[in-house]
Amino acid sequence: MDNNTAAVSTNPIYVGYVLKRYPRFSETFVVNEILAHEREGAKIDIFALGPVEETHFQDGISQVRAPVTRLDFKRYNAETAWNWIRAGFEQLPGFAQKLAQAKCTVCELTQSIAIALEIRARGIQHLHAHFGTQATTVARQAAIFADITYTFTAHAKDIYFQYEESTALDQKMRDAFTTVTVSDYNLAYLKEQYGQDAEKAVRIYNGMDLRKFPYNEFGSRERHILAVGRLVAKKGFEVLLDALALLKKQNVNVRCTLVGGGPLAEPLSSQIAALDIADMITMVGPMPQPDIIEMMKSANMVVAPCVVSEDGDRDGLPTVLLESMALGTPVVSTQVAGIPELVVDGETGLCVPERDAQALADAMLRLLDDHEYCQTLSRNGRALIEREYDEDRNAGKLRRLFDVAVKSHTAG
Incomplete structure (x- = not known):
C-alpha cells in the first residue's frame, strides 16, 4: 500500500491554521499543537497573516511539516485587492451576498478571500485560529466565504485587553463551531461576560510534548x-x-x-x-x-x-x-x-x-x-x-472538536 492509499484509508482531517504571524518565539503552544496533530496523521496547512519579525524560534519549528502560506497584504495596493475580490465573484458561490455582510478591513477581507480560494482548491475541511483578534477575524470570514466551519482558541490578551475598537468577540464565538480557551478562569470569565454567546466555549489546556521534557529529579542545584x-x-x-x-x-x-x-x-x-x-x-x-x-x-x-x-x-x-x-x-x-x-x-x-x-x-x-x-x-x-497537560491527549480533544464540526456541517 503506498502512502497516498494509506492516507485515504485513514481519512485524516485537513485543517487550516490561521495565525497572525508564524513562527513566533513566544507561541510555543502553537508549534506543540501542530506537531501533535501531525503525529496522529492530521493534515495541516498554515496561513500567516503578517511577516516574521523575530530572530529566535523554538527548535520544534524544523519538525513541522505543514506548508506555510504568507498573506501580508498590507504592502499590496488597491488594484491587487480588487483582483482578489473579482476572483471571489468568479469562484466562490454566494460571494456577493456574503461580501455585502462582511465586517472587516480591506486587508482582512483580501486575506479572507485568498484563504477561501485556497480552501476550495486544496480541499481544506476546517479552519482553526489562535487568538480571538485578527487571526479569528480572517478565519471567520474565510470560513463563511468557503462554506466550512471554524474554531478558535482564546488565550489572554484577546480576552482581557482593553482595545480601542471592539474585536467582536461575541460575534466570533456565536459563529464559531466551538471556542476553546486555555483555563477554567478564562472559561468562567467568557461565560460571565458574554452569556449565551459563550455557551459553546470549552476549556482545553495548552499542552507539552513530554518526550521533549523528561523529568529530572530535583537533586543538587545551584542557587x-x-x-x-x-x-x-x-x-x-x-x-x-x-x-x-x-x-x-x-x-x-x-x-x-x-x-x-x-x-x-x-x-x-x-x-x-x-x-x-x-x-x-x-x-x-x-x-x-x-x-x-x-x-x-x-x-x-x-x-x-x-x-x-x-x-x-x-x-x-x-x-x-x-x-x-x-x-x-x-x-x-x-x-x-x-x-x-x-x-x-x-x-x-x-x-x-x-x-x-x-x-x-x-x-x-x-x-x-x-x-x-x-x-x-x-x-x-x-x-x-x-x-x-499532555500535548498528545489535549490535541486529541481538539481534533475531536474539528471532526464533529466537519461532520455536523456535512450532515447539515
Whole structure:
C-alpha cells in the first residue's frame, strides 16, 4: 500500500491554521499543537497573516511539516485587492451576498478571500485560529466565504485587553463551531461576560510534548533563579527586581538570569542599576529553546511574577511554567488568571499575590533554603503536567472538536 492509499484509508482531517504571524518565539503552544496533530496523521496547512519579525524560534519549528502560506497584504495596493475580490465573484458561490455582510478591513477581507480560494482548491475541511483578534477575524470570514466551519482558541490578551475598537468577540464565538480557551478562569470569565454567546466555549489546556521534557529529579542545584519571557508589563519582571533587592538586604547569596527581549529592556536595566543589584541578576536577551531548557534543568527555580497590566492584559497560562514543571524544576508565580490552576500553592509550586515583592522574595527564599520541599514540589508538579497537560491527549480533544464540526456541517 503506498502512502497516498494509506492516507485515504485513514481519512485524516485537513485543517487550516490561521495565525497572525508564524513562527513566533513566544507561541510555543502553537508549534506543540501542530506537531501533535501531525503525529496522529492530521493534515495541516498554515496561513500567516503578517511577516516574521523575530530572530529566535523554538527548535520544534524544523519538525513541522505543514506548508506555510504568507498573506501580508498590507504592502499590496488597491488594484491587487480588487483582483482578489473579482476572483471571489468568479469562484466562490454566494460571494456577493456574503461580501455585502462582511465586517472587516480591506486587508482582512483580501486575506479572507485568498484563504477561501485556497480552501476550495486544496480541499481544506476546517479552519482553526489562535487568538480571538485578527487571526479569528480572517478565519471567520474565510470560513463563511468557503462554506466550512471554524474554531478558535482564546488565550489572554484577546480576552482581557482593553482595545480601542471592539474585536467582536461575541460575534466570533456565536459563529464559531466551538471556542476553546486555555483555563477554567478564562472559561468562567467568557461565560460571565458574554452569556449565551459563550455557551459553546470549552476549556482545553495548552499542552507539552513530554518526550521533549523528561523529568529530572530535583537533586543538587545551584542557587540560581531563572526567569523567562518577553519584557512586557504583564510579565511583572519589575516586581522580581524589587524582590531581589529585598533578598540582597538580607545578604542572601543567589544569582538570577532574566531571559527575553522586548520593549521594557531599557527600563528594567535602569531599575537594576537604581536598586544596585547588577551583581545578582543578568539580562541575556532571547535565547534558543534548547539553551533555556538546559538552564531550567540546573536552576533552583523558575519564577514568573505575572501581573495584570494597566490596560487589562494578563498571562493566561505561561508556557515557561509548564516547561519548568515538566522538567522537575520548582516554580514560583502569582495569582493571575489561570495560573493557580497550574501552580497550586504549596502543592505544585508557590503562588503569591501579584505585585507583592515581599511575598515573592519570601517564596524564593523558601525554595532556596528548603531542599526537601523543592523535591516535593518537583514531583507534584510533574504529576500534574502528566495528568492535565499532555500535548498528545489535549490535541486529541481538539481534533475531536474539528471532526464533529466537519461532520455536523456535512450532515447539515
